[in-house]
Amino acid sequence: MIRLLTLAVCFCVVLAAACGREDRAANRAVSLQVFGDPAEIAAYRELVAAFEAEHPGQRVSLIPVGKQSDHMAKLSAAYASGSGPDVFVLNFRRFGQFAERGALEAVGPALASRGYAEQDYYEPAIEAFRMNGALMCAPQNVSSLVVYYNRALFRQFEVPYPSPNWTFFEFFNAARKLTRDTDRDGAIDLYGVALEPLLIRIAPFIWSAGGDIVNDVTRPTMLTLDRPDALRALGLVRSLNSLQGVVPPLAAHQAEDEDSRFARGGVAMLFQSRRFTTTLRARKDLDWDVAPFPVLRKSESALHADGYCLSKNAGNREAALDLISFAVGDKGQSILARTGRLVPARKSIANSPVFLDPTQAPASAQVFLDAIPHLRRTPNIAAWHEIETRADTILEEWFFEPPVGAGMVDPDAGGGEGLSAAIQLRDAAQPLLLRQLKPDTQP
Amino acid sequence: MAAPQPAVAGSVLAAALFALPVALMLVQSTPSAYAQAFAAVPLARALLNSAWICAAGVPLALAVASTAAFGLAQAAPAVRGRLLLALLLSSSIPLTAVLVPRFVLFDAIGAVGTPVPLLAPALIGGTPLSCLLLFAALRRVPRDQIDAARMEGLGWLAIWWHIAVPQTRPTHAAVLMLSLVGFWGAFLEPLLYLHQEHELTAPLMLHAVSLLGSTQWPLLMATAFTITLPAVLIVGALTSFLHHPFKTR
Numbered sequence: 001m002i003r004l005l006t007l008a009v010c011f012c013v014v015l016a017a018a019c020g021r022e023d024r025a026a027n028r029a030v031s032l033q034v035f036g037d038p039a040e041i042a043a044y045r046e047l048v049a050a051f052e053a054e055h056p057g058q059r060v061s062l063i064p065v066g067k068q069s070d071h072m073a074k075l076s077a078a079y080a081s082g083s084g085p086d087v088f089v090l091n092f093r094r095f096g097q098f099a100e101r102g103a104l105e106a107v108g109p110a111l112a113s114r115g116y117a118e119q120d121y122y123e124p125a126i127e128a129f130r131m132n133g134a135l136m137c138a139p140q141n142v143s144s145l146v147v148y149y150n151r152a153l154f155r156q157f158e159v160p161y162p163s164p165n166w167t168f169f170e171f172f173n174a175a176r177k178l179t180r181d182t183d184r185d186g187a188i189d190l191y192g193v194a195l196e197p198l199l200i201r202i203a204p205f206i207w208s209a210g211g212d213i214v215n216d217v218t219r220p221t222m223l224t225l226d227r228p229d230a231l232r233a234l235g236l237v238r239s240l241n242s243l244q245g246v247v248p249p250l251a252a253h254q255a256e257d258e259d260s261r262f263a264r265g266g267v268a269m270l271f272q273s274r275r276f277t278t279t280l281r282a283r284k285d286l287d288w289d290v291a292p293f294p295v296l297r298k299s300e301s302a303l304h305a306d307g308y309c310l311s312k313n314a315g316n317r318e319a320a321l322d323l324i325s326f327a328v329g330d331k332g333q334s335i336l337a338r339t340g341r342l343v344p345a346r347k348s349i350a351n352s353p354v355f356l357d358p359t360q361a362p363a364s365a366q367v368f369l370d371a372i373p374h375l376r377r378t379p380n381i382a383a384w385h386e387i388e389t390r391a392d393t394i395l396e397e398w399f400f401e402p403p404v405g406a407g408m409v410d411p412d413a414g415g416g417e418g419l420s421a422a423i424q425l426r427d428a429a430q431p432l433l434l435r436q437l438k439p440d441t442q443p
Numbered sequence: 444m445a446a447p448q449p450a451v452a453g454s455v456l457a458a459a460l461f462a463l464p465v466a467l468m469l470v471q472s473t474p475s476a477y478a479q480a481f482a483a484v485p486l487a488r489a490l491l492n493s494a495w496i497c498a499a500g501v502p503l504a505l506a507v508a509s510t511a512a513f514g515l516a517q518a519a520p521a522v523r524g525r526l527l528l529a530l531l532l533s534s535s536i537p538l539t540a541v542l543v544p545r546f547v548l549f550d551a552i553g554a555v556g557t558p559v560p561l562l563a564p565a566l567i568g569g570t571p572l573s574c575l576l577l578f579a580a581l582r583r584v585p586r587d588q589i590d591a592a593r594m595e596g597l598g599w600l601a602i603w604w605h606i607a608v609p610q611t612r613p614t615h616a617a618v619l620m621l622s623l624v625g626f627w628g629a630f631l632e633p634l635l636y637l638h639q640e641h642e643l644t645a646p647l648m649l650h651a652v653s654l655l656g657s658t659q660w661p662l663l664m665a666t667a668f669t670i671t672l673p674a675v676l677i678v679g680a681l682t683s684f685l686h687h688p689f690k691t692r
Contacts, residue, residue: 031638037654038483041640063638066650070634077635080543081550259656279656 029059030319033085035071036064036341039278043339050335051326058319079103086314087323090137092128092305093200097382099131105312107324108135114325121328124375125305125345131380137307138328141342142350143274144301144371145204145293147171148362152287153178153190153268162291164370168208168236171269171294175246178268192246193269194258195237197399199391200302200378201271202237204293207300207376209233220379221437223387223429225422233296234418241399250400273304274368278340281361290362292371303377305345343368383432390428394421476665483655483662484648485640486669493627493645494673496558500565500626505619508568512577513603517589527578534571538631546635560636561629569622576621580614581607616684627674645670 034044041064048060063085065071072094078084079098090098098104108118118126118135125139147162154161159177162170175192182189195201203213211230214220224230240247247253248261262270263283270276271293280288293301308324310317326332333349336342340360344350356365378384398421480486515526549560568574584607592602608615633644652659652666 033638037656038651039655041651061638062640064640064651065634066647066654070650074635077543077546078550078555081547081555083550083555263656282656282659 028316029061030087030314030316030323031061031063031085032323033063033065033071033075033088035066035068035089037066039339040336040341043336047327047332047335050331051323054326054331055319055322058322060323082313084311084313086311086316086320088309088311089140089306090309092125092137092139092303092307092380093378093388094385095129095137095307095309096131096380096384098309099136099380100382103312104136105310105314105317106131106134106136107138107308107310107321110310110321111135111138111325111328114321116325116328120347121345122347122350122372124303124372124377125307128303128305128377128380129307137309138324139305139307139345140328140333140336141274141304141306142345142372142375143304143343144368144375145201145271145273145304146301146367146371147193147291147293148262148270148272148276148280148288149291150262150265150268150286150288153265161289162294164292164367165299166291166294168205168294168296172236172240172244172246175240175269176244179244179246188245189266191248191252191261191267193240193271194261194267195240195247195271196258197237197392197395199388199395200304202234202395203378204300204302204376205233205237205296206230207302208293208296208298209236210297214379217377217379220381221433223391223422223426223433225425226419229297231418231422234422236296238399238418242402253400274343275304275341277362281340288361289364290367291364292367299374300376301371301374303375305377306342307345381436383436387429387432390432391425394424394428398424473661473665476661477669479662480652480666480669484651484666485643486645486648486666488641489643489645489648490670490673492642496561496644497623497626500562500569501619501622503562504565504569504573504622504626505615507566508573508618508622509577509581509608509615510600510603511568512574513581513599513607515574515578516582516584517599527575530571530574534575542631542635549636555636556638558637558642561626561632565626569618569625573618573622576618577611577614580611584610613685616681620678620681623677624674 032044032048034041036044041062044062044064048062051060052058063074065074068091071089075084075088075098079101084103095104108116116138121139122142125142126135129135129137129139149162151161153159154174157178157180159174162174171193178190178192179188180190181187199213206213206225206229209229209232211227211233212224213230215222215224225234241249248256248258248267252261256266258267258270259272259276259279261267262272263280263286265286280286292299308327310320310324314320327336328346330346330349333344333346334352334354337344337349337354344355349355350369356369378388398418515523518526545560546555549555549563554560554563564570588606589602592606597605628646629644630646630650633647637643637647649663649666649670652663655662
């Protein structure tokens with residue numbers, strides 16, 4: 001028995017040591033950590049293969065992670081120990097926490113020497129990854145919040161398709177007409193619209209109403225959701241649930257995610273970014289398209305952008321920069337754009353058939369490009385992700401809680417409930433924003 | 444002796460709660476979805492990776508937990524009390540509290556990116572709970588038998604293997620099952636410590652398939668069933684060891 005145990009331990013140690021040697025050998029390659037579903041990971045694999053073919057002698061070690069939250073957990077643990085991948089993909093709303101700790105090297109100057117020209121990329125994506133004037137990460141995509149709609153349901157209930165400049169009130173009327181009790185059992189089984197009550201989803205309503213979510217997007221010191229225009233937008237958003245009942249109520253929202261509900265035809269419109277396109281392409285029986293974000297006072301939408309970031313401790317810095325340069329070049333952008341999941345940040349690819357493929361849904365893919373000049377972004381400071389996390393909890397409770405005196409509140413007045421939520425949000429964010437300003441927390 | 448009625452009802456309910464999801468996986472998946480699952484992600488490789496981690500980790504964890512528990516059971520009362528307190532305290536530390544320190548430690552010894560951090564818990568018996576369960580069983584082995592064996596000249600390891608383990612086989616089987624389920628279903632450790640796609644384990648593949656979207660239920664259920672089946676079969680095969688504590692070769 002003792003011999004058996006000793007053998008088992010030796011087996012484990014030898015095996016682990018062998019694997020360790022293999023990994024140390026792999027460390028000489030550039031490590032690229034990405035997140036995404038299997039189709040996206042397959043595209044990254046293709047990207048790596050194309051890079052290695054074009055750069056003989058250079059090797060890339062791909063580290064695929066599924067969800068963005070898991071990707072962040074893995075990155076955070078790696079950086080806590082002072083290690084981490086050479087190159088990784090980050091959303092602009094999350095890159096601040098790495099940039100401000102000095103974990104990133106600005107890629108702008110090094111990429112410029114490799115022929116990278118910022119004017120070849122859409123400005124909102126470039127600007128989102130800029131910190132203190134330096135381009136910290138190279139933008140990969142430039143998506144926005146749009147309205148996915150079920151064309152078959154619009155036709156069935158004789159609701160006109162959204163026009164390119166449709167207003168919030170046209171959207172509102174469409175949602176009302178499409179909210180139905182189709183089997184006449186007294187319960188709504190088709191909802192007009194689904195909206196996740198998250199800050200990133202509600203922000204475009206506020207911007208479109210002429211309001212803002214922070215006082216200064218580059219150096220925010222307070223949330224400004226308690227200002228009149230923002231309150232008006234909040235009141236209108238909440239009225240979708242409290243007054244009109246055109247969105248799934250809390251029980252339905254928790255029973256089924258909104259993407260699934262839209263895919264099975266249980267909701268006629270859905271606010272989502274480009275990422276949802278590939279899921280819907282797999283549904284051959286669904287007739288769908290996209291429409292721009294409805295206008296309240298001016299045309300606005302929310303930026304969704306990821307970029308390739310370079311670790312300050314990158315072991316093979318030059319090869320890592322070559323990889324980033326390749327990934328955001330024509331070939332790299334084409335490979336990823338073919339997945340259908342992203343709007344390429346590079347203008348030449350975004351305006352090419354690779355993205356605007358007329359044989360592929362959505363028919364109105366141009367909507368994503370038309371939205372780009374009107375994109376607004378949330379702050380990219382280190383504390384922003386935590387602020388959003390706190391805000392989302394408050395907003396979900398506020399959005400779904402039953403109204404006081406249902407049917408008696410004027411949505412245009414904003415409503416006292418919107419004010420109380422705005423104050424709660426402001427108070428929740430204030431300590432984090434103030435901490436951001438303290439000199440001892442600066443890099 | 445027949446089991447009391449509430450206990451039987453509880454067991455039936457528990458069995459139903461665990462069996463229902465498996466049945467749902469079977470109903471929701473289609474035959475073609477199984478082929479798709481293996482095509483969409485490197486599932487076969489991931490199953491192999493999980494299998495070898497279980498093969499190395501589970502026996503080691505059980506052996507360490509059992510010997511530690513046996514030592515605890517034979518220790519002097521004062522020492523035993525302190526050790527039990529330490530075990531209870533260590534079992535109450537949340538995993539998230541030690542996640543980063545553990546990562547830093549494994550990174551410092553160059554073990555990140557290797558299976559070592561996944562197998563390391565086996566060297567401390569898996570979880571403190573395993574030690575506690577086995578201690579509760581092993582302390583009931585009659586002291587006279589152990590003293591007699593000592594007088595016959597048997598060493599502690601031989602006493603543990605030939606006298607203590609055969610009498611506590613059901614508890615060992617239960618701890619083996621718990622360890623197996625723990626190693627097979629581990630998600631956080633493989634996520635943090637493994638990098639290369641060919642090293643990833645089965646739960647990570649299930650997670651990847653779940654990201655394919657809300658229209659891929661058959662694929663998700665087929666993957667879930669494929670990943671659950673080996674663990675269910677092994678645990679099922681081990682259930683016979685939960686009875687007949689004194690059955691020997």
